[in-house]
Amino acid sequence: MQTTCFCLHVFTNIVVPQLKPGLCVYMDTQPLTLPVSCICLYSMQKMSYFFPLLFICLDVCLVHSIRLAQFSPHLLSHPFITLWGGGLVRACLLMLVTKTYPGSLPWMSSFEGLQSLGVLCFHFPVYTTLLWALGQSTMEEVLGWHSWEKVLQGYVVTVVAWIYWSRYVSSLLLSFSGYISSRFTKMPSEKPKEGTDANLKRLMEFMRPHLWRFVAVLILVVLSSYGEMAVPQYTGRVADWIINEEAPDAFSEAITAMTLMTVASAVLEFVCDLIYNITMSLIHTSVQGLVFQAVLKQEIAFFDGSTTGELVSRITTDTNSMSEALSEKLSLVMWYTARFAFLLYFMVSQSWKMTLLTCMGLPIIWVIPKLTGHFHQAIAVKVQESLAKANQVATETFSSIKTVRSFANEDGETERYKKQLDDTYTLNEKEAAAYAASTWANSMTTLALKVCILYYGGTLVTRGTVSSGDLVSFVLYELQFTSAVEAVMRYYPEVKKAIGASEKIFEYLDRKPQVPPDGTLAPKNLRGHIQFKDVTFSYSGSTDENSVVLKNVSLEVKPGQITALVGLNRSGKSTCVKLLERFYQPCSGKILLDGEPLTSYKDQYLHDKIAVVSQDCVLFARSVRDNIKYGYEDASDEEMYRAARLASAHGFIEQLSNGYNTDAGEKGGQVSGGQKQRIAIARAFIRRPKILILDNATSDLDTENEYQVLQALLNHTNNCSVLLISTKMSIAEKANHIIVLNNGMVEEEGSHDELMKKGGLYADLVEKQNRGFHRQEEERNDTQ
Numbered sequence: 001m002q003t004t005c006f007c008l009h010v011f012t013n014i015v016v017p018q019l020k021p022g023l024c025v026y027m028d029t030q031p032l033t034l035p036v037s038c039i040c041l042y043s044m045q046k047m048s049y050f051f052p053l054l055f056i057c058l059d060v061c062l063v064h065s066i067r068l069a070q071f072s073p074h075l076l077s078h079p080f081i082t083l084w085g086g087g088l089v090r091a092c093l094l095m096l097v098t099k100t101y102p103g104s105l106p107w108m109s110s111f112e113g114l115q116s117l118g119v120l121c122f123h124f125p126v127y128t129t130l131l132w133a134l135g136q137s138t139m140e141e142v143l144g145w146h147s148w149e150k151v152l153q154g155y156v157v158t159v160v161a162w163i164y165w166s167r168y169v170s171s172l173l174l175s176f177s178g179y180i181s182s183r184f185t186k187m188p189s190e191k192p193k194e195g196t197d198a199n200l201k202r203l204m205e206f207m208r209p210h211l212w213r214f215v216a217v218l219i220l221v222v223l224s225s226y227g228e229m230a231v232p233q234y235t236g237r238v239a240d241w242i243i244n245e246e247a248p249d250a251f252s253e254a255i256t257a258m259t260l261m262t263v264a265s266a267v268l269e270f271v272c273d274l275i276y277n278i279t280m281s282l283i284h285t286s287v288q289g290l291v292f293q294a295v296l297k298q299e300i301a302f303f304d305g306s307t308t309g310e311l312v313s314r315i316t317t318d319t320n321s322m323s324e325a326l327s328e329k330l331s332l333v334m335w336y337t338a339r340f341a342f343l344l345y346f347m348v349s350q351s352w353k354m355t356l357l358t359c360m361g362l363p364i365i366w367v368i369p370k371l372t373g374h375f376h377q378a379i380a381v382k383v384q385e386s387l388a389k390a391n392q393v394a395t396e397t398f399s400s401i402k403t404v405r406s407f408a409n410e411d412g413e414t415e416r417y418k419k420q421l422d423d424t425y426t427l428n429e430k431e432a433a434a435y436a437a438s439t440w441a442n443s444m445t446t447l448a449l450k451v452c453i454l455y456y457g458g459t460l461v462t463r464g465t466v467s468s469g470d471l472v473s474f475v476l477y478e479l480q481f482t483s484a485v486e487a488v489m490r491y492y493p494e495v496k497k498a499i500g501a502s503e504k505i506f507e508y509l510d511r512k513p514q515v516p517p518d519g520t521l522a523p524k525n526l527r528g529h530i531q532f533k534d535v536t537f538s539y540s541g542s543t544d545e546n547s548v549v550l551k552n553v554s555l556e557v558k559p560g561q562i563t564a565l566v567g568l569n570r571s572g573k574s575t576c577v578k579l580l581e582r583f584y585q586p587c588s589g590k591i592l593l594d595g596e597p598l599t600s601y602k603d604q605y606l607h608d609k610i611a612v613v614s615q616d617c618v619l620f621a622r623s624v625r626d627n628i629k630y631g632y633e634d635a636s637d638e639e640m641y642r643a644a645r646l647a648s649a650h651g652f653i654e655q656l657s658n659g660y661n662t663d664a665g666e667k668g669g670q671v672s673g674g675q676k677q678r679i680a681i682a683r684a685f686i687r688r689p690k691i692l693i694l695d696n697a698t699s700d701l702d703t704e705n706e707y708q709v710l711q712a713l714l715n716h717t718n719n720c721s722v723l724l725i726s727t728k729m730s731i732a733e734k735a736n737h738i739i740v741l742n743n744g745m746v747e748e749e750g751s752h753d754e755l756m757k758k759g760g761l762y763a764d765l766v767e768k769q770n771r772g773f774h775r776q777e778e779e780r781n782d783t784q
C-alpha cells in the first residue's frame, strides 16, 4: 500500500505539475480522485515523452493490486493461479494502455515492445514454475515477487531480453518463421526475403550433387567440436584431482583422455576443412562455368548494352566474392554454432545457474563496447573531415599562390591553416579519449562478467553445489562461449549478405536470351539466294524516325553472283550483314534464304554456310593454325592450306617464324593488319561457305594486294553468292549487281554501267572517289 501511495505521489507531484501548472494537486497521502486522473490523462495525450513514466507508475500500482489480491483469503491457497492470472491481468492491462493511449511511444506498441512486455509480465511466473518443476522451493519467489528489488530486477531482465531480441534472436526467428511460412503457406513473402530465400534454394541446388560430402562435413564438425570440449572438461577433472588428492591413476587417465580427444579433434578438423574447401571450390568452378555459358548464349544486343569489364566482373569478381564469403564465413558459422551448442550443453550440465548468469551478462558486454565504439567512430569521422578541411586550405592556397602573393596574405593563410589544425588537434584529443574509453569499457565489461561468474561460482563451491573442478571447467567454457556467440553473430549476417549478393549471378543464369528459337532446316543443297523484303530495323527496338537504321529495305543477292552494297558512311550496310548473321531481328519485314525465313534454319548450319569477313576481324591469342581452324577443329591440314591459298595467305604464313604454329598474339597483334585480314578470310573459307560476305574485308591491304586477293577469291567462288561491301568503288564496280543504300533506304540499283548512266548517288560516289584519287596522285607527284 505504501508503494502504491508513493507511486501516486510521484505521479501527482512530479508528472502532473509538468503538464499543466493549473492542475497541480498536492496530495501526500491521499489517493488520486478519478476526475483528476482523467484530466491528467487528457493533458498527457500530447506529451508522449511522459508515457514511460506513466507506464511504470501504472505497472507498480498493478503489481501491488495483484499482491493485495494474492493475499486475499480466497486466493491465498492458490498461489500459482494468482501468479499466472496476475501476470495475465498485468500484461493485458499494460498492453491495453500501450495500444490505446494516444501518447504511447511507437516502439512500445510495436511487436518488439509487446515481446518485451510479455517478458516483463511472465518471466516470474515462468521462472517460479520452472523451479517448482525442478523440485526446488518456490515459497520465497511466490510470496516476494512484487518487492521493489524484484520489480526492478524484472525491468533489468526485460532490458536484457530486449537486447537479445533486437540483436540476434529476433533476426534468427524471423528467418525461421519466414522459412516456415514459405513452406506451409502460399502467402507471398516480402521481396528482399523472397530474394534471399530463392537464392538460398538455388545455392542448395548447386550443393545437391555433393550432398554426401556436406553430410560428412557436418558429422566431422560435430565430432571435432565435441573433441574440443576435452581441454576444459579434463582441466576441471585435474583440478579436482589436485584438490582432493585422488588416486594417481585418475590424473594420468584425465591427461591421456584429454590428449587423445584433442588430437582426434584436430585431425577431424583438418579432414573436414579439406573436404569442405575442395567441395566449395568445385561448386565455385561449376557456377563460374555456368555463368560464362549463360552470358555467351545472350543476344548480341545484350553485349551492346554491357561493358566487357562489367561482364567479366560478374563472372569472376562476383562469383569469387560470393564463394569466398560462403566457403570462409559459412564454415566459421558452422564451426562456431557447433561449438556454441556443445559449450552451452556442458555449461548447463556444470551449473545452469552460472550459465544463466553468463547469458544475462552477454548482452551487456556487447552493448557497452558497441556504444563506446560508436562514439569513437563518430569522432574518428569528424577528425577525417577536419583533416580534409585543412588539406583544402593548403590546396586552395598553393593553387592560388599568385593571388595570395599579390595581396601579401601569406600570414593570413598560415593563420587560417593553423586554426584548422587546432580544430583537428582538439578532435584528436577527443578521439584518443574515446579510443581509450572504448578499449577500457571492452576489457572492463569482460572482466566484470568474469568476476561475477567467479564470485557466484565461488559461492556455489562454498555451498557445495558444484566442485572446484566444475568451476574451473565452467570458466574455461565461458571463455570460449563468449567468443563463439560473438563469432556466430558476426559471421551469420555476412553469410546472409553473400547469399543476397548471389542474386547478381543468378540474374545472368536466369536471363533468357532474346533470340528466336533455333530453326530446324539444314538442307544439303543450298543455292544461296538472299532476299530482304520490306525490312525495317532499329538497334533500340523503337520505330521512332530517329532510331530506325533500315527503312523498308528490299534487296536480293542472287545465287552464284557478286552483289555489291555501297553507300555513304552510316547508311546501314553493315547492319544488313548483322541481320543476315542473325545477330539482331528485324522490327518488321522478312529476310529469306532460298525462299525460307532465315529463322527457320539451324543456327550452326547457317553459320557454316554464311561466312563473313569484316574490316574489324579479330584473331585470338593462339596459333595461326588454331585461328584458321577456329570453330572447325576437325578440318584437315590440307583443307587449311587450301583455304589459306585461296585467301593469298599461305605464302606469308609459311614465312612466319613458326609457320602455321606462330602465335598470332592478343587480338592478332603479332601480325600486320593485312595479314590479319587474309588469315580471317582463310578462316571463313575453310568451311566452304555457300554465301560469302566481305564487309570491307580487304580494306587494310594496298590497292595492288586488294585486287589480287579479291581476284583470287572471286575466281574460286563460282558457286558462291558474294555480298561485297566496299568503300572503294573500283572494287564494287566488278560486281554483277550494285545496290546503293542511302540513309537506311535503297536509293538505286543496277549494273555499274546502268548506274553510271543514271547519274545518281552511285555516279556521284564514283566521281568523288576518282577526284580524290587524282588529287592524291597529284600530291604524291608534287612531293616527288
Ligand SMILES: Nc1ncnc2c1ncn2[C@@H]1O[C@H](COP(=O)(O)OP(=O)(O)OP(=O)(O)O)[C@@H](O)[C@H]1O
Residues within 6 Å of the ligand: 304, 539, 540, 549, 567, 568, 569, 570, 571, 572, 573, 574, 575, 576
Ligand atoms: N550496335 C549498334 N547500336 C546502335 N546503333 C548502331 C550500332 N551499330 C551501328 N549503329 C548505327 O546504325 C547506323 C548504321 O550503321 P552501319 O554500321 O550499318 O552503317 P554503314 O553503312 O555500314 O557505315 P560504315 O560504312 O561507316 O561502316 C549508324 O548510325 C550507326 O551509328
